[in-house]
Amino acid sequence: MFAERIDRLTSSLVRDILAAASRPGVISFAGGLPASEVLFRASPQVLGQLPDDIWQYGQTEGEPALREQVAIRARALGIACKAEQVLIVNGSQQGIDLVSKLMVEEGTRVLTESPTYLAALQVFRLMGAHFVTAAQDEEGLLPQAVAGADARLAYLVPTFQNPTGLCYSQARRKALAGAFDTQSMVVFEDDPYRDLSFDGPAPAPIVSHLKQARWIYQGSFSKTLAPGLRLGYLIVHPDLIQAMTRLKQAADLHSNRLSQAIVTQLLQDGSLDQHVANILPLYREKRDVMQAALLQHLGDKASWALPSGGLFFWLTLKNEQDVMQLMQEALTAGLAIMPGSAFDPVPHPSSTIRLNFSHSSFEQIQQGIALLGSLIK
Structure with missing residues (x-):
């Protein structure tokens, strides 16, 4: 019925998780969303x-x-x-x-x-x-x-x-x-x-x-x-x-x-340049809040590098763990994360996680990382 390439058409795991995370009370580190409070709005x-x-x-x-x-x-x-x-x-x-x-x-x-x-x-x-x-x-x-x-x-x-x-x-x-x-x-x-x-x-x-x-x-x-x-x-x-x-x-x-x-x-x-200059301090502060929370709750459970820009932390778990199962457990507990394996061009076992720091509030970052720390081995 469809073109043969449709057999290769897959849904985006990010979009699927974001849909599941849209219910009230869920903290989402899953997407790559900019901070809503600093989005440009035309005057x-x-x-x-x-x-x-x-x-x-x-x-x-x-x-x-x-x-x-x-x-x-x-x-x-x-x-x-x-x-x-x-x-x-x-x-x-x-x-x-x-x-x-x-x-x-x-x-x-x-x-x-x-x-x-x-x-x-x-x-x-x-x-x-x-x-x-x-x-x-x-x-x-x-x-x-x-x-x-x-x-x-x-x-x-x-x-x-x-x-x-x-x-x-x-x-x-x-x-x-x-x-x-x-x-x-x-x-x-x-x-x-x-x-x-x-x-x-x-x-x-x-x-x-x-x-x-x-x-x-x-x-x-x-x-x-x-x-x-x-x-x-x-x-x-x-x-x-x-x-x-x-x-x-x-x-x-x-x-x-x-x-x-x-x-x-x-x-x-x-x-545009002025707008970027205005939002960078907020993004830098959100990054720093997540860095502090990660050190507190996952310092002995994962390794990562402090990003010097962008929107993401990339975590490698020190103990092997099924991150797809971890994603489901986290979502049940009210937290959305992205398994690192979704980003592999050639699938292979991976105990990695991507976390977005730009979209959540400071309080949500602290609460979400504490929850994640309790779920990781």
Whole structure:
């Protein structure tokens, strides 16, 4: 009845857990939700400055003024690009979907980190990807392993990675760029957490160091402004932009013009950067509250690294434990967590957990970690 690929279509465990965690009283560390109290909300002044023609159909590529603003910011990161290479998308999930349609068919080898972003795995699997992993250490993928990998597409989240929170060093990024330049694979760098940096600017993107490899760079306004805007962008190597634009056109004609107009204003007048500066102290404090609670309740039961940005802690349990069963026990007790095994491109036994610190209140963080500590062996 359906296309054969539908047999590979799986539900997102994150979305399933969030649905189960929606009942009153449940503390949720499961999703990657920004803090509700600091989500951007458009003022009457912003809405009053919308262009008169914003309610009409627009360009597939996106609003020209927004594309120019994105290109300006990208060039400041060291990415050599023009506005013509920018494609505005409906959040980074659409960007992943479009790249998958461009690059992945049944049996296509896709190189990823392990673990990596769950929703990207969901899309790649649907398209029939065969996942390839390479050796990595505490700084991320090893350049020598990448140089020897065989894949058509490489997908990386090197800045405050989801799920681990890892941020690749500048030296590692340059070394990886050199390795990718010896390869024929397209490099897809997903970078939605860059601006949520607690200790100064994150290192420049990997794609900014590439000299030969073709690449696609992705950013999002969901974590810095509001996910309800459903707005992100792709910056695409000149060899790929025409095909990507046609895929976008075939998918939905163009992205929401209202959201584009709002974000354009915020970029042009500096409000976006000010908003990020205003929310970072809260996120840093929530991270620190979770760190203190983890040390108190799980210091002898798990190991982890303090994230320097992003939204997540990544825990490795010191004693082997069935984390899927732990997830169910926690949910029954009123706590939602994410098993680390859900983020593995190639399934294998794992006693790891991802915890989100941004969405819960300080009190919920303390209560939830205490409860988690009582459930872990």
